[in-house]
Amino acid sequence: MQPSTIKPRLSFWQxxxxxxxxxxxxxxxxxxxxxxSRIFSTLGATPDELPLFWLAAPVTGLLVQPIIGYLSDNTWHARWGRRRPFFFIGALLASIALFLMPNSTALWMAILVLWLMDASINISMxxxxxxxxxxxDESQQTAGFAMQTFFIGLGGVIASLLPTIFTDVLHVSNEVVNGAIPDSVRYSFYAGGAAYFLAVLWTVLTADELPPEDVEKFRMERAQRRGFAHSLKEVFGGVMHMPKTMAQLALVQFFTWFALMGMWVFTTPAVADNVFGTTDGKxxxxxxxxxxxxxxxxxxxGVSAMAAFLLPKLAHVTSRRFVHMLCLVIGGVSLASVAFIHDRHxxxxxxxxxxxAWASILTMPYAILAGALPAKRMGYFMGVFNYFVVLPQIVANLVLGPVIKHxxxxxSASVLVLGGISMAIGGVLTLIVSDSAKKEA
Structure with missing residues (x-):
């Protein structure tokens, strides 16, 4: 790890x-x-087919994030900076995909748009x-990731409730008519596309970036790295040179994100079957x-948004490893219990x-990792770290279909039990992770 220069301490509003x-x-x-899963089911997908159709999401992340990390590490513009051009381009493409998704009229169309949408989200994320x-600086990094987690939680609350808001408050139709996606879902995606673009634009316009310590040296090094073959080798070869801490976190991430993919794919059919007594997507x-x-x-x-600022305080008096272990075990037990509950409330x-668990997943691994990475390759290694987010999702999508069928x-509810066990295992494995960074202020 390269020693990092002392960076100016940022205010709350920065x-x-x-x-x-x-x-x-x-x-x-x-x-x-x-x-x-709701859209796929409406267009005719069966529960055991859902994981295969979801493959688009993790596969695009596997390809896109390391490439974008590498490119952003090697980008510098006097006005736009290093990361902000990618924020903007990704937001523009993702907003277009969000407008297209609910207008899919066939499964193959929805799957293609999912590829575009997930790739675009990864470009900006x-x-x-x-x-x-x-x-x-290291002393503020956990706080920085916690602030991101707060906004992830807040955005997740509003976006998840949009179909209900359109249905119950604005009295928009929530029913399938002639096989089309319900209007409540369509309008939710339209609102989400607008919110996505405007929020990212706010950061692009209000946040600045620190230039390279030696701009001329940076440009010379970038020129030496040009060439498709060389770039490709750097992008996909770095996994062999990842820091020890990243390799340890990889195991934790595998069991964690295997569980999350199962939850995202199967919660809707599980709740429909277990609580509402139907498997008919239409x-x-x-x-x-x-x-x-x-x-x-x-x-x-919403819980993750509130917990985001409590976890760094708990980590300060214990450790980031302990906090992450505890949160994943709590999350695993909770996820598994969904299969045994038949009352919606x-x-x-x-x-x-x-x-x-979600608050910790979005905060602690990245805070632990940031202190173990070379500053000049931060974006690249964060992209490589995404391998261990998307690979377990790919595995989940390949195996859960046959598992649920046979x-x-x-x-579908049984998959949530399997996911809960997996998440708890990830929590226990956190205890093997090295975290040598100094304590957070």
Missing amino acids: LWNMSFGFFGIQFGFALQNTNT EPFRAFVGDKL SALFQEAGNWVGWLFATYG MLLLPMIGVGI LFDGH
Whole structure:
């Protein structure tokens, strides 16, 4: 690890401005996570087919994030900086995809748009993680990631509730008509696309970036690295040279994100079957279940927003490893319990535990990792770290379809039990992670 120069301490509002874009980014992710299975089911997908159709999301992350991290590390513009051009381009493309998604009229169209949407979200999201390492001294990095987590939680709450708001408050139709996606879902994606673009634009316009210590040297090094073959080798070869801390966190991430993918894919069909008594994706009850899942996901997002600023304080008196272990175990037990609850309102309780885990998932691994990375390659290694977010999702999407069909007899809720066990295992594995960074102020 290279020694980092002392960076100026930022005020609360500077942290706010540099993180506000994540509020918009989470509109994209929350609408995707809450409604994609609903949209696929409405267009005719069966529960065991859902994981395969979801493959688009993690595969695009696997390819896009390391490339964007590498490119943003090697970008500098006097006005736009290093990361902000990617914020803007990704936000523009993601907003277009959010407008297209609910207008899909066939499964293949929805799957293609999911590829575009997830790739675009990753273009703008990955540099945000590196942004914290760029701008903040170690003593503020956990606070920086916690501020991002706050906006992720807040954006997740609003975005997850949008279909319910359009249905119950604005009296927009929530029913499938002639096989089309309900108007409540369509208008939610339109609102989400606008919020995404405007929130990211706020960060682009209000946050500045620190220039390289020696701009001329930076430009010379960048010129030496040009060439497709050399760039490709650097982008995908870095996994062999990752720091020890990253390798240890990789195991934790695998079990964590395997669980999360199972939750995002199967919560809607599980709740529809377990609580509303239907597996028909075109039925009014299934669409009602989809709205209720919005409440559930909003609950864990809201809890994560509140927990985001408590976890750094707890980490200060204990350790970041201990906090992450505790949160993942709580989240795992909570997720597994969803399968045994048949009252819609009681389902809100385990979402509190999932929200605590989500707050830590978005904060602690990145805070631990940031202190172990070379400053000049922060964006690249944050992109490589994404391998261990998307690879478990790919594995989940490949194996959970056959598992639910042949082992669980089509019962989606059983996948949530498996996911809860996986998340708890990830929590226990946190104890092997090295965290040598100094304590946070």
